[in-house]
Amino acid sequence: MNAPTAEDLRPREGEELVFDTNPVLNERVTHYCPGCHHGIAHRLVSEVLNELGVAPRTILVAAVGCATFTYDYFNVDSVEAPHGRACAVATGVRRARPEAVVFTYQGDGDMAAIGTGESIHAANRGERITAVFVNNTVYGMTGGQMAPTTLLGQKTTTTVQGRNMGNEGGPIRFCELLAQLDGVAYAARCALDTVKHVREAKRALRKAFEVQIDGLGFGFVEFLSGCPTNWHMDPIAANKRIAEVMIPAFPLGVFKDRSKGGEAKDA
């Protein structure tokens, strides 16, 4: 079956347009798996950039993972970073182009395992960048291995008996870790499992960009996201896992907010 073209999707006579594309998000067929939340996260980023009107001066630093090709979806200038190094590359972009809006889009392995050093130090320097962190507790692109955020007891292809505290340590709560750094202006954790959570996620994401634009420091937002493929679940069950298993382990909330009138409130 051929994928529908943009033309196919235009409202026909008698149809009312209730949900439109936006110019920041390219119209193209997704390469992500069915039920994957990268699509929602992409949509939110594009809406925020569009509403803030900053896309023409935005530079995306793409990471390595399922979202390596994230630049195919965003209608902005982009540069690819080596695995884990997105926050360092973004630092270079930021220092080279003080007028730009700079963001990274990184998975859990990229940001919180191989790129821990680069992420923490960019945050600690208060680089005026926004990091979008997609946490799905598993390495998606390489086929379901343990991530730094894999939950205790969670089975992956490299923890077939379940993640074990004695051998692998526990899941890293990266949002809490970053929130304590002085350079971080905003840090929040949201989930993409329900409409309500998605709306909250968009508000948090907007703040994470606003603190950058206002020159307040590093903006960070963590999205608890589903990976039905590597969780071996259908999308509905994956959403249920986020609500019942992930959120208790990764509390939602704003852990740091230095924006005007902003105040951190614990989950």
Added chain:
Amino acid sequence: MPEYTDVIIAGFGGQGVMLIGNLLAQAGMEHGLEVSFLPVYGVEMRGGTANCTVVLDTSPIGSPLVREPKSTIILNEPSLDKFQPRLAASGVQVVNASLIPKERLDPARTTVYLPVNDIAHSLGNVKMANMVALGAWVKATGMLPLKAVQDALERVVNVHYAKMIPVNAKALEAGYDFSG
């Protein structure tokens, strides 16, 4: 004046070895010579001795390192142990008589032996012992006029010690004029 000379300056850290090395290189450059200054870094330095090599040449300098120096300025005894045997046969060494016993000198070497600490002390500050030694070296080698070295002080001495420049110039002169 000679077309080429080189000197290894050695002493304890804090004796101002690097300062007079820099001063000599600066003076040589301002006098129109080609110069190189190479400080020795590394574990040797942590052992308490410091040394540097200065080359002065009328043509572009090849090696900034020398095995058998044409001259040395030796401010302490461990440095004498190290560099006296390496001094070129025709070379001259300026040796600090205030800290090094005369019997340690190799009689086969041409030596200018003067108590640089005592001379500096008599001028009001023992810290200028290095300048006294450099003054003696200028006299011994004739590579450049004393005035060139005195004039270069302004560019080498830290601005915070600018008021010390005249007395440093005097210390250079005292070394130059010394006759054992």
Added chain:
Amino acid sequence: MSGTPERVLAKGNEALAFGAVDAGCVCYFGYPITPQNEVPEALSTLLPERGGRFVQAESEVGAINMLLGAGACGIPSMTSSSSCGISLMQEGISYMAGSHVPGVIVNMSRGGPGLGDIGPSQGDYFQATKGGGHGDHRNLVLAPSTAQECYDFMFKAFALAFKYANPVMVLGDAVIAQVKEPVRRTPPPGALSREELDALCSPWRIEGYGARPNGSPRLLKSVYLAEGALAARNELLMKKYQEMRKEASFETEAVEDAELVVVAFGSMARILRSTLRHLRAEGHKVGLLRPKTLYPFPDEAFRDLAPGRRFLVVEQNAGQMVEDVRLAVNGAAKVDWHGVMPCIFATAGDLARPVLLALKGA
């Protein structure tokens, strides 16, 4: 820094920093390591004074990727490090090469392998000239042998980096880094202005699409997964490396009637210059060939000199550049080799014996 307006007395490291800012460098990213610390120390003052940016990175890994980001923006930028730090940077250098991103990387090398020692060594010849990182890539490599060349080569490094959208390495060692010499701060011939550098990168740099009239987004990347895509990409790189060959440069001294041509780069070359002048004065027919670019390697100079002469490669390592010399000579002349081990302070006199042995054909 001190001196008359005409010449200033500067260490190689300081000369590199002066050269960088005078050549138009805007951003510096680096992590401290001996023996190159005067480079970041000088630039931490010089750059902000001129509206530039200085970042002390959390690691060499961080530094090289910051350079990738700034280079992708078409802003003249650099990093500096030494051997073990350069090893850590190789990943980022490979990505820069694969993404056609310019940047200047100073390597004031030290002895290895491992932590080694901080003294002079030319053990990074392979790491510098053979790509160094993963995949099929090359960096332009410049080898200064005086403080003046440290200054001059920074202009050359930025010009080449932008001309070819490629990483350029300036390779020295502890002697080149620490020796203090007179330096003239005047741009050398071939230096490019900031406007000229801008013009070279304006077709590809990222800046936000709003900065361009047509407004179509740009992407700089090294990943090519479609069938045949990487092959096409690497053919493009290969073509670029072929074009770079014309940048090969070298200098010779007294080679015309030489029976033996001594080949050396960087600090070894200048030490040998003293050795050879001395031997010449004694009537020995010896000359010097000094590659100034190590990649591209000046192959043609060797082909031209090979008939009727022999070569002796002297380098401060266990035998690296000698391989390139043998490839260049390709059997047309005898090639001998003498190695000085790392962190030995070889003097002009020390090197006379191996030269005389090679001259006698021993």
